[in-house]
Structures are given as C-alpha cells and as structure tokens.
Amino acid sequence: MRSSSLISVTPLLPVALLVLVAAGALVALLGGLGHGRAVVTACLRAALQLGVVSAVITWVIEVGVAVAGFILVMYGVAAYTAGRRVTRSARSAWWAGVPIAAGAAPVLAVLTVSGTVSTDGIVIIPVAGILLGGCLTATALSGRRALDELAQRRGEVEAALALGFMPRAAALEICRPAAAQALVPALDQTRTVGLVTLPGAFVGMLLGGASPIQAGVVQLVVLVALLAAEAATILVTVELVVRGRFGTA
Template sequence: MGSVAVTPVLGGVIGFLLVAAGAVGWLGGFARWWSVLGAGVRGAVQLAVVSLVIAYVVRSSWLVGVFVVVMFAVAVRTAGRRITGDRTWWWAGVPIAAGVAPVAAVLVVSRAVPVTGLVLVPLVGQLIGGALTATALAGRRLLDELEQRRGEVEAALSLGLSDRDARLEIARPSAGTALVPALDQTRTVGMVTLPGAFVGMLLGGASPVQAGAVQLLVLVGLLAVEAVAIAAVLEIVARGRLTRPGPLSPAA
C-alpha cells in the first residue's frame, strides 16, 4: 500500500470529522463545540510545527539529543502536575528516566533498529509517552490510596513499621492498575486494534511482516518502560519524595 497523499481531499475529510465531533458533543450536551474545534486546530498547528522541527533536527545527532531532552522535560512537567500540585512534582522525572533510559540504550546498543534521528525520535518519543502515562496513573492512584486509607497507614506505623514500609503495605497492591492499559493494548493488538506504528509502516510501504515486527518491538518496549516506571513511582511515593500537602506529607 502506498503512502497517504496530503491533498485538499484529505484536509476536507479531517475538517469534516472535526466539525462532526464538535457538533455531536454540543448536541449531546457533554462538550463545548469550541473546545473540540480548538483542540483539533491546536493539534494541527502543533503537528505542523513538530513536523518541520523533526525534518530539521534529524539531520544532526546533537539536535536529536536536544529534541529528546525537550520531550523528556515536557513529559516530566505533565506527569508531575497530573500527580500533585506541590513542589515535589519534579520527582516524576525519576520514573520516566528510569523506564526510558535502559530500554532506549538496549535498542541503540543492539542495533535492533537503525540508529538514525528519523527512527530514534519517534521511537523514543513513544517510550517517553508510555512512561508519562504510567507515571501519572501510578502516582495519582498511589497517593489517592494513601489519602483514603490514612488510618491503615497510621495503624501500620503504630505497629512499628517504618514510614516507607507502612506506605508500601498500603500502596503496593494498587500499583499494578497503572500497567493495565499497556497490558490490554498488548493482549488485543491485531485482534481489536491496529496501533499507530503498524498502520504507519503499512501506509509507508512496509510489508505486513515488517510492520508487525516493529509494532511488537514498540509494545514490548512500552511494557518494559512502564513496568520500571511504576516500580520507581511506588518506591519514591513510599519514601515520601512524591507527595501531596496533607497529614501524610513529610512536611506535615
């Protein structure tokens, strides 16, 4: 299959679908039409800018590194602010880095994929995105659990457990829920959904076998990244590094 041509027809279809989404949300009373249209326009502008930036930075290895650092910084800020409003939000960088760095290193050292900017930027971007999602989900879930079960944490402390162990005792059983989206995506790939890497390679002219192999690499890489990120979030929450203002905060 050939690549998709960027034509006025494609632009018209995108515009029609965006207007339809806004109209349905407005008529259904569950979304403001201007919010939907605004999101679509913003996405179009951002993709246009990013496309131009990527076309430029892939020519230089150091620019690729700068672009990856920018993606990482945005992910840390986004994940941290989704978890907490206090100044500990920057600890979200630890699980994201802990998950992405070793997986990206394995891909580069093994030469499993071409070590070029055009390949590494989108691939590492997907890994950072997965780590962001897992970190945000795990951080919010664990802190919510500790707040809701504050009495159990205090009871564990009264039994002689350390702060870390008391938090782990309550938070650990909930940590696995953050991995569920990645597990479901991997279990249902090809049967329920055809993810972006697979479809993108097919549209780019790759064979189904090549597209499937790359998609499997992405999915398994995301599982590894997110598992490590969740484990790191659990540890930093248990140690009181990532907190929310309240009775369980070390500052309280």
C-alpha cells in the same frame, strides 16, 4: 489502486475535525465530566504543536545535536505534564522526571546498543516519543492512584505502623496494588494486539510499504519495550510516593 495514506486529505477534512472536536466538548460538558473546555484547548494545542513539529522535523533529523535536543525537549515536557497530574506542588512536580527517565532511558539504550533500533533521527525520535509517552501516562496514573490510596486509607497505614511496620513498608502495603493498575492498559494492548486493534506502528509500516511480517516485528518490539519501560516507571513512581517526594494527596 490501494491508497497509500490512512487519512485522505480532502476539503472536508477540516469540517470533520471541527465536528469531532465540538462533539467531544459537548459530550464532556453536557455529561458533567468537567472537561468540555479542556477538550477544545487540547485539540487546538495538538494542531499547533503538530504543525510546528512537521515544519522543523526535516531539519532536526539531519543534525545529531538537534536530534538529542529534540528528545530532551520531549522528555522535559513529559516530566512537566506528568508532574502536574500527580501533584499541585511545582517543586515536587519535577520529581516526575525521575521515573520517566528510569523507564525510557534503559529501554532506549537496549534497543540502540543491540542494533534493534537505528540511531538515525528519523527512527530514534518517534521511538523515543513512544516510550516517553507511555512512561508519562504510567507516572501520572500510578502516582495519582498511590497518593489517593494513601489519603483514603490513612487509618490502615497507621494500623500497619502500630503493628511494627516501618513507614516505607506500611505505605507500600497500602498503595502499591492500586498504583500497579497503571500497567493494565499496556498489558491489555499487548494481549489484544491483532485481535482488537492494529496499533499505529503496525499500520504505519504497512502504509510505508513494509511486509506484514516486518510490520508485525516492529509492533512487537514497540509493545514489549513499552511494557518494560512502564513497569520500571511505575516501580520508581511508587517508591518516590512512599518516600514523600510528591507530597501528600
């Protein structure tokens, strides 16, 4: 009989997790990556946060106001996290909420208004989480790459200004190609789906009893939605960078 769960919960599960956490931390530490402690703290936070979410999610999905509040909390955490990755300035960091909202909100609106995605809490919360997570990563990567590029190639920006470029156009000419690379992971994931990986939405649908066709449709919607959201997010992030909203690198 086929198991209905991807992960088997056994007494050895905590041991396996501890071994993997220790291995990741040691590799980061001994390899000089500088994130040994961060690996441990990230895993501990993940365990704690997932435990809390698992405890409250049953109540949240039954109350409309709670669903909206939960999504807003996810949005706030995404904006804060992305902002910290882009800039050290606490005041400037909150600008990260603009590209995340610009990417996730319109896509989520299209999915719900068209009836593609149900507004039931059990559906809308994970879909919103997927979109916000993708936009978080896109904002952090594109913002950081754009700022770094402007800092390292400041002379080229000044040369463009000397040639008559307006400040915004000069900055865009230098940083936009580098920032656009933030879309590559989403592009690669979409191009190789089914050939290299079977993403979480597809596997989750199969384990939940859906047919492979249904699972494929759900995964396609998720991937296309993520591409659209992240493209919009990167565009807005670059615009904010060249307008100086995140400060300088």
